[in-house]
Amino acid sequence: MKKSAALLLAVLSFSLLAFAHGDLEHVIGTVVKIDGNAISVKVADGSIKVVQLDDKTQILKSAAAAKASDIKVGSRVVIHARKHEDTLQAVEVKIGVATPASHP
Numbered sequence: 235m236k237k238s239a240a241l242l243l244a245v246l247s248f249s250l251l252a253f254a255h256g257d258l259e260h261v262i263g264t265v266v267k268i269d270g271n272a273i274s275v276k277v278a279d280g281s282i283k284v285v286q287l288d289d290k291t292q293i294l295k296s297a298a299a300a301k302a303s304d305i306k307v308g309s310r311v312v313i314h315a316r317k318h319e320d321t322l323q324a325v326e327v328k329i330g331v332a333t334p335a336s337h338p
Contacts, residue, residue: 258325261285261313265305273305273327275313285315285322295329304329 261283267274271287287293293300305311310330315322 258314258316259322261311261315261322263311265307265309265311268305268307271302273311273324275311283322285313285324285327287324287327291324292326293329294326296331300329 261275261277263275263277263283265273266276266282272284273287275283275285277283287302291302293302293304295304305327312328312330313322313324314326315324317323
């Protein structure tokens with residue numbers, strides 16, 4: 235389990251460096267709710283960030299194009315979002331690939 239967590243942290247850290255967008259907010263965490271075109275993500279500090287998706291949002295899974303329907307509750311995501319008034323609008327959503335947990 236520790237190995238999986240370390241690998242996920244390394245991948246997410248690399249994603250931040252590789253895709254740093256100066257004017258975009260980064261939302262990294264676990265999807266806890268999907269409501270229409272809005273996804274709620276629990277981030278590291280325990281707070282929930284709500285991010286809106288639209289037809290311009292690029293969605294990727296394993297570096298391949300994906301669909302909004304591929305985002306599920308429990309998915310780990312890295313989102314680059316633009317602040318628009320009081321909302322966050324996703325420019326890009328990267329869906330993490332879950333590593334099966336090993337059982338002792």
